[in-house]
Amino acid sequence: MTRTKVQNRCPICRKNSWKLGLHLEAQHAVKNQTERRYLLAFAAGRVSVSGMACPVKACTYSGNRVDRHLKETHGQKGRAEQHLQQLQWSKTLQLLSELRRSEAQPPIASCLDVEGAQPAQPSPPGSPAAHGSPWYTQLSTVPWSRLIASSEEEDDDMEQPSPSSRVGRSRSPPPSTIFPPCICSYLAEYRVHLVGALPNAKHVENCGSKMTRLRIFLTHLSEGKSELESWQFMDDLRRIMAWPGRLKELGKAVTTIKVYLVNVAQFLAYFSDTPPPECTLSRAQMVRAVRAVKAASSQISTSVVLRQIRVKEVKERRMVTARLLHRCRTSARRKIPRLLQKLEAKPCAVELRHRFYGYFVLYVTALYGHRPGVITNLTTAEVRDARGRASSTSAGFVINVENHKTSRSFGVAQLYLDADEFGWITRWIAVRATLKPTCDLVLFSTTHGRVKSLARDAQRAWCEMGLRGNPTMTDIRSSVATLARNTQSVDVRSQMCRLMCHDTATADRYYAFKLGETQLAELRRRFEDATQPASTSSSEEEE
Numbered sequence: 176m177t178r179t180k181v182q183n184r185c186p187i188c189r190k191n192s193w194k195l196g197l198h199l200e201a202q203h204a205v206k207n208q209t210e211r212r213y214l215l216a217f218a219a220g221r222v223s224v225s226g227m228a229c230p231v232k233a234c235t236y237s238g239n240r241v242d243r244h245l246k247e248t249h250g251q252k253g254r255a256e257q258h259l260q261q262l263q264w265s266k267t268l269q270l271l272s273e274l275r276r277s278e279a280q281p282p283i284a285s286c287l288d289v290e291g292a293q294p295a296q297p298s299p300p301g302s303p304a305a306h307g308s309p310w311y312t313q314l315s316t317v318p319w320s321r322l323i324a325s326s327e328e329e330d331d332d333m334e335q336p337s338p339s340s341r342v343g344r345s346r347s348p349p350p351s352t353i354f355p356p357c358i359c360s361y362l363a364e365y366r367v368h369l370v371g372a373l374p375n376a377k378h379v380e381n382c383g384s385k386m387t388r389l390r391i392f393l394t395h396l397s398e399g400k401s402e403l404e405s406w407q408f409m410d411d412l413r414r415i416m417a418w419p420g421r422l423k424e425l426g427k428a429v430t431t432i433k434v435y436l437v438n439v440a441q442f443l444a445y446f447s448d449t450p451p452p453e454c455t456l457s458r459a460q461m462v463r464a465v466r467a468v469k470a471a472s473s474q475i476s477t478s479v480v481l482r483q484i485r486v487k488e489v490k491e492r493r494m495v496t497a498r499l500l501h502r503c504r505t506s507a508r509r510k511i512p513r514l515l516q517k518l519e520a521k522p523c524a525v526e527l528r529h530r531f532y533g534y535f536v537l538y539v540t541a542l543y544g545h546r547p548g549v550i551t552n553l554t555t556a557e558v559r560d561a562r563g564r565a566s567s568t569s570a571g572f573v574i575n576v577e578n579h580k581t582s583r584s585f586g587v588a589q590l591y592l593d594a595d596e597f598g599w600i601t602r603w604i605a606v607r608a609t610l611k612p613t614c615d616l617v618l619f620s621t622t623h624g625r626v627k628s629l630a631r632d633a634q635r636a637w638c639e640m641g642l643r644g645n646p647t648m649t650d651i652r653s654s655v656a657t658l659a660r661n662t663q664s665v666d667v668r669s670q671m672c673r674l675m676c677h678d679t680a681t682a683d684r685y686y687a688f689k690l691g692e693t694q695l696a697e698l699r700r701r702f703e704d705a706t707q708p709a710s711t712s713s714s715e716e717e718e
Contacts, residue, residue: 183218186267187285206281213270214285222263230261235359236390238383239376247387354393355404361451362386365442377580385438392439395421405455415467419475429478430486436472443468495646495654500541506640507538508595515602522606525621530639532618533632535599539590540633540648544655544675547629547648549588552578554615555607558600572597585676652677 183195185202192198195218199205205214216222229236229244236244241262245255268287275283354362369382395418397408422432447461456464514531521527536550553576561574571594575587582588592600600617613623620626630648637645646654652675659671660679672679 183215186214186217186287204284207274207279207283209274209279210271210283210285213267213274217263217267220260220263222266224259224262224266227262227266230258235363236383236387238386239380240383244383244387248390354397357404357451357453358393358406362389365389365445368445375578385441388435388438389442392418392435404453406451406453407455409464410456410460412463412467415464416471419471429475429482433472433475433479436468436475440465440468440472490650490653491657493644493646493650494657495644495651497658499642499644500651500654500658503541503637503640503642504538506642507534507541507636510534510636510640511538511599515599515606518606519602522609529626529628529632530636531603532626532629533634533636535603535618536629536648537633537636537651538596540651541655543590544652544659544677545588545590546580546652546676547633549576549579549590549676551616551618551625551629552576553617555604555617556615558604558617561597570594579676581676581678584678585673588676589674 184191185195185198187199187203190198190202195215196211199211199214205211213222224241225239227237227241229241229249231245231249234249236248238244242259245258249255249258271283271285271287366382366386369385370379374382393409396411396414397403400408419432419436422435423429427435443461443465447465450456450461511531511534514527514534517527518524518531536547539545539550540547553574557574557576561572565572572592574590574592576590577587579588604617607617607619612619616625618626618629620628626632633648634645655675656672656677659668663671669679
């Protein structure tokens with residue numbers, strides 16, 4: 176086993192080890208691969224806490240991005256990492272408990288999930304793992320659960336720093352105000368309104384982000400005020416106008432501040448239509464708050480446009496040329512069959528599998544400019560439907576991907592693949608069948624879920640091709656859209672952008688109108704032609 180770059184701490188005996196996998200097997204007799212994976216994930220801090228409730232007292236947040244919520248809302252004093260570790264430890268114990276109840280074989284060696292169980296005995300003093308960092312000796316006899324839970328107790332005991340004691344610019348949002356139950360109940364009701372009926376996971380995650388921004392706004396308005404139940408703290412014009420500046424001090428970009436203001440404006444519209452029973456704000460006070468948020472949003476519009484221009488300039492500098500896109504497709508078309516041949520011989524080779532993923536998604540993106548999510552969400556059922564719709568005389572196959580980012584606006588995302596390209600998917604699905612994944616996704620991860628490293632796999636494939644630069648998938652997609660705009664007619668460009676699920680109206684709205692050198696030179700020529708006199712005789716008559 177290759178030694179890791181950093182020492183990981185064993186969750187059982189809390190010794191530091193360069194080779195934690197071997198340590199678990201040799202020192203603690205961990206033979207069950209699932210148990211081993213859970214312990215290694217916790218040691219590396221890679222336990223998913225999606226959907227878990229916030230561990231901070233009096234906070235009612237529960238969503239898919241609790242890790243982001245902790246950093247943005249409870250990031251003061253460096254406690255966000257400790258709160259996150261607390262959630263990861265709880266999740267690990269839950270997974271180990273479920274594994275124990277399933278009577279897995281080989282049996283579970285650790286007893287961390289058993290209530291009252293003591294951690295395993297440490298290694299002998301002379302072993303290399305016994306000589307950790309100095310702080311380790313002070314914590315070597317404290318169970319993990321107590322180490323993590325203590326951070327929450329310390330948060331309650333420590334005093335809040337006074338404003339005069341703060342030095343420099345903070346990059347974290349202010350601490351969350353503990354709102355009374357009536358306000359928490361109303362916010363929970365508003366969250367239900369945002370989520371709506373039959374939401375997908377991405378929509379729920381977006382709603383959680385909106386609620387976090389709203390809580391930051393309400394915290395800013397209510398700081399230092401009492402009797403919050405009446406909602407009178409919202410009638411504060413000065414604080415509303417000062418909020419964008421506060422967000423800027425926290426390191427937020429002006430375009431992000433615009434999103435915050437839009438989310439708050441949506442809440443205020445809902446609040447004005449259906450105020451809570453405890454609210455004592457008059458209609459005029461509500462209108463004043465709504466008007467202030469809209470005015471703040473309007474006043475930063477100039478800064479938003481200037482930032483959009485700068486962002487677009489950066490994108491244009493990273494643009495991938497048509498020659499590079501052609502070389503990319505040619506290299507991928509030559510390499511993919513070879514990778515499939517190796518996978519057919521070694522179907523369990525994970526690294527080889529991800530190389531195939533990278534080349535395939537890079538080929539499709541360089542061709543159609545689709546987002547990686549289109550390939551990530553492609554299912555075997557959709558591939559079977561494409562084969563079933565094709566006739567014996569068809570030159571290619573049309574795959575309709577239903578689950579993607581802009582399905583609400585564009586419907587299904589379509590891929591047209593010729594016989595050779597469709598044959599790649601067919602061969603991979605045959606290899607996939609031998610691995611027996613539990614999901615229906617064509618490309619799946621080692622945990623039988625969506626592949627989250629697809630962009631990294633594609634960049635690795637780009638480097639293996641020996642192509643210049645290191646573009647992201649967004650860079651390639653933007654380049655395809657730009658080349659379609661510059662080389663095709665308006666009607667053809669509209670069809671191409673619709674196929675790649677790219678809304679030209681949205682791009683024109685969110686990015687200011689700015690032309691390049693060649694386009695401006697052409698327009699100048701047209702201006703000169705328009706102002707050119709029709710003949711020399713007419714010019715002489717004017718003289």
